[in-house]
Amino acid sequence: MKIAPSFLSCDFSKFGEELVRMEKAGADWVHLDVMDGHFVPNITFGATVIKWGRPYTKLPFDAHLMISEPHRYIKDFADAGADIITIHVECDSDIDETLDLINSFGIKAGLSVKPNTPAEAVFPYIDKLYMVLVMTVEPGFGGQSFMADMLPKVKQIKDFAKSRGKDIIVEADGGINENTIGDCKQAGIDVCVSGTGVFKAESAEIAIQNLR
Ligand code: DX5
Numbered sequence: 001m002k003i004a005p006s007f008l009s010c011d012f013s014k015f016g017e018e019l020v021r022m023e024k025a026g027a028d029w030v031h032l033d034v035m036d037g038h039f040v041p042n043i044t045f046g047a048t049v050i051k052w053g054r055p056y057t058k059l060p061f062d063a064h065l066m067i068s069e070p071h072r073y074i075k076d077f078a079d080a081g082a083d084i085i086t087i088h089v090e091c092d093s094d095i096d097e098t099l100d101l102i103n104s105f106g107i108k109a110g111l112s113v114k115p116n117t118p119a120e121a122v123f124p125y126i127d128k129l130y131m132v133l134v135m136t137v138e139p140g141f142g143g144q145s146f147m148a149d150m151l152p153k154v155k156q157i158k159d160f161a162k163s164r165g166k167d168i169i170v171e172a173d174g175g176i177n178e179n180t181i182g183d184c185k186q187a188g189i190d191v192c193v194s195g196t197g198v199f200k201a202e203s204a205e206i207a208i209q210n211l212r
């Protein structure tokens with residue numbers, strides 16, 4: 001299982017150092033939460049900030065776009081050095097067109113479902129996807145409680161992908177810590193995002209080891 005610290009909880013006055021710190025602490029991916037204050041009731045950062053961070057680490061950049069019109073900005077995130085770009089199935093852009101655009105840049109495409117969206121919502125797009133991101137909190141903020149009732153979505157998604165002869169990665173995001181990661185593992189999650197669980201710990205290295 002991969003661990004992807006969510007930089008939503010990092011100290012952005014030293015973003016570069018935080019990237020180096022997480023790589024040294026054993027992170028597998030860098031999870032970057034982009035919010036537009038419209039798709040979710042919070043604003044974070046965009047492609048420019050991601051570009052500033054890119055030289056500090058070779059770890060894959062996993063950009064989670066919680067924005068209403070991702071299609072307009074895919075090129076910016078591609079140019080900024082994102083390795084995986086995940087959009088929400090609930091967004092206002094055309095999903096097929098946006099996934100095609102991501103894939104056209106040679107970037108891995110992800111599709112995410114909010115807690116109230118059924119797993120079936122991603123099925124029509126499965127052939128275009130590298131990853132499905134199952135939200136285990138309502139997107140918008142770090143530090144919320146894990147919703148264990150989202151986990152059955154993982155098997156539904158993996159079973160459907162398998163029936164299409166496809167292996168798919170499933171990522172879970174929100175409320176993952178030492179107490180909840182066991183359920184994620186059991187459910188077959190491949191990548192666990194953890195924000196406050198890693199960044200608010202005294203030692204990120206120990207926190208990541210404990211999650212593993
Ligand atoms: C929520 C974000 C998450 C969040 C996770 O909208 O997508 O990545 O930062 O934070 P924790 O681990 O604190 O729930």
Ligand code: ZN
Pocket residue numbers: 006031032033064173193
């Ligand atoms: Zn996220």
